[in-house]
Amino acid sequence: MVKLVGIAGSLRTESYSHQALAIAASKAQDLGAEVTVLDLRQMTLPFCHGGDYADHPDVAVLQQAVKAADGLILATPEYHGSVSGVLKNALDLMSFEQLDGKVVGTISVLGGQANSNALNDLRKIARWVHAWVIPEQVAIGQAWQAFDEQGKLVDAKLAERLDKLVESLVTHTQKLRPSSVDE
Amino acid sequence: MVKLVGIAGSLRTESYSHQALAIAASKAQDLGAEVTVLDLRQMTLPFCHGGDYADHPDVAVLQQAVKAADGLILATPEYHGSVSGVLKNALDLMSFEQLDGKVVGTISVLGGQANSNALNDLRKIARWVHAWVIPEQVAIGQAWQAFDEQGKLVDAKLAERLDKLVESLVTHTQKLRPSSVDE
Amino acid sequence: MVKLVGIAGSLRTESYSHQALAIAASKAQDLGAEVTVLDLRQMTLPFCHGGDYADHPDVAVLQQAVKAADGLILATPEYHGSVSGVLKNALDLMSFEQLDGKVVGTISVLGGQANSNALNDLRKIARWVHAWVIPEQVAIGQAWQAFDEQGKLVDAKLAERLDKLVESLVTHTQKLRPSSVDE
Amino acid sequence: MVKLVGIAGSLRTESYSHQALAIAASKAQDLGAEVTVLDLRQMTLPFCHGGDYADHPDVAVLQQAVKAADGLILATPEYHGSVSGVLKNALDLMSFEQLDGKVVGTISVLGGQANSNALNDLRKIARWVHAWVIPEQVAIGQAWQAFDEQGKLVDAKLAERLDKLVESLVTHTQKLRPSSVDE
Secondary structure, eight states: OOEEEEEEOOOOTTOHHHHHHHHHHHHHHHTTOEEEEEOTTTSOOOOOOSSOOTTOHHHHHHHHHHHHOSEEEEEEEEETTEEOHHHHHHHHTOOHHHHTTOEEEEEEEOSSSOOSHHHHHHHHHHHHTTOEEEEEEEEEOSGGGTBOTTSOBSOHHHHHHHHHHHHHHHHHHHHHSGGGGTO | OOEEEEEEOOOOTTOHHHHHHHHHHHHHHHTTOEEEEEOTTTSOOOOOOSSOOTTOHHHHHHHHHHHHOSEEEEEEEEETTEEOHHHHHHHHTOOHHHHTTOEEEEEEEOSSSOOSHHHHHHHHHHHHTTOEEEEEEEEEOSGGGTBOTTSOBSOHHHHHHHHHHHHHHHHHHHHHSGGGGTO | OOEEEEEEOOOOTTOHHHHHHHHHHHHHHHTTOEEEEEOTTTSOOOOOOSSOOTTOHHHHHHHHHHHHOSEEEEEEEEETTEEOHHHHHHHHTOOHHHHTTOEEEEEEEOSSSOOSHHHHHHHHHHHHTTOEEEEEEEEEOSGGGTBOTTSOBSOHHHHHHHHHHHHHHHHHHHHHSGGGGTO | OOEEEEEEOOOOTTOHHHHHHHHHHHHHHHTTOEEEEEOTTTSOOOOOOSSOOTTOHHHHHHHHHHHHOSEEEEEEEEETTEEOHHHHHHHHTOOHHHHTTOEEEEEEEOSSSOOSHHHHHHHHHHHHTTOEEEEEEEEEOSGGGTBOTTSOBSOHHHHHHHHHHHHHHHHHHHHHSGGGGTO
16 A cells, blocks of 8 residues: 655645645545645744754654655745745755655745746755655646635546546556565 | 845854855945845844745844845855755745845855856746846855855956956946936 | 847747847837847858867857947847757857857747746846846746737737837946946 | 667758767667667658648658667757657657657757756657657757767766666666567
């Protein structure tokens, strides 16, 4: 079974990134994946300072969950044309030990028109720690009107693209993870 | 007189980003600029959550200092091929009100070989809030051996490039700031 | 007077990039700039091979026109999420001698939804040869329905953004070009 | 058997990109891959104009070879901090039909210090047409002194990194290509 961890890079209570992540996580579960969502709003992560994080046990929670996973779903709000500092900091708290070889699907959420700025940076960052970022990616523009009351995407085409992203993530995580040969 | 604010995106005690920033700030002062260094290690900034920051008066300190400045020196450690989450989060706590039209010089500091990854992202982020990022930029590779005991850059060519970056920043801040016509 | 050169990176007869460039060039002329449009469809440029281009006199035409200019308007179709090879090759045929210190305004034209991919790359490329790329930039999405029969942009907001880009380009070329101090 | 196509984006006679590609192609053959190198210096490709290329049969040669391949080795000189116009134009002459789902390994060659600028853009471009770009990538700096008389890389570490890139490319092309399930 494919093990995925989902992380959304927003601390807003009514975060659209978390809504997008919830859709993706649910779809991945439907496809048989085991999905752990790490809600950064519920965790107490420090800013990355390159030292000891003994006072912040959630750093170990983050690191262990990601290390144990085969793949990741990363959802980021696009702030100032890039990944949120919140998500980048969470990634800064990890390194090759946790991220190398992981298969990653990326989603961005924007207040304005959809754009690939944050997705491009996130792809480059994940590549840097030798993760595999799948070709499919989804940017959800005008997020304030993108979701209905049930938390589903209003735009059927966009919903389908998000579904396909998750399908690709699950399929390719199976193909790419180191253990895949042995199963 | 040109007013600059300097920010280094590292929280490490022995940060090389802060050393690089100190060199640049000192050079700018030599050229007649008024430089305020905001040391994020001394400030208590929260993660950006899009809400109210009344409990974190340093957010207002950051916003007011940057708003009052004509230009910025931004020094970032390159973490995972991009800007540190610490610096991105500080930028996320501001917006057009503080950053639009500011003239920006960018420096990155890396443990490994020099690369433009973080500088590219920082340029794109600053552009997004309509800052002017000057063409000159400096990446300081293998930072652990780049500085001497006095905190100066060992490599004379790199030191000269950093000097030229600051000269360009001061000169062009004078040319580009809105008030330049009236002086 | 500000001297600008405009180049569109498309060879299509009915190119929308050329239409966008024509609007920008006309606006710049209204603002008092002298604008030379180099139409790559009318020129015979070779692929850049790093050798001698004596057989291709248009290389010298390109180089001399850009060298003599204070600023550039670059319009590119977005092909595969980046600058067209046609435009990149034209830029490859020049270097610091022609491009250093030039002030550059960038426009992209896409068949699909607007995106900043090509603009980001073009900004990075122009920066590399030490040009000043102004913060304003315009991406024209769904280009096939973006222009009316007179070649004007249908969307009034987008038209205004393109106007403002040109205004900024003309204003800042005056401020930034080396000769500006002496006039 | 894995079928690879190699393309180097330089037209220089003594091109270092072609040397790097030759090393990679040879290594891939050692690993059992069938490698076709398309030498753009021997082909007559037109600039992409979006029309009919009947007068340029090499466009069809390019398209058919890439379409028939499982993966690609792309080697580009870094010109002005990005992919060469020559290589971008060759990619512009293809689209999803040829490139979708292909597994891609990327190499850049620079006159100056190694940098990831061209590699980043090439990764983004290949992603755009839904290729899989493997995490490994190699930038060969100061190319004029990087190769010995036999065309091998002087720096043993760099040579090893290039070998590992090719190993990863061959291994992952087998895992990722659509037909892999059936073999």
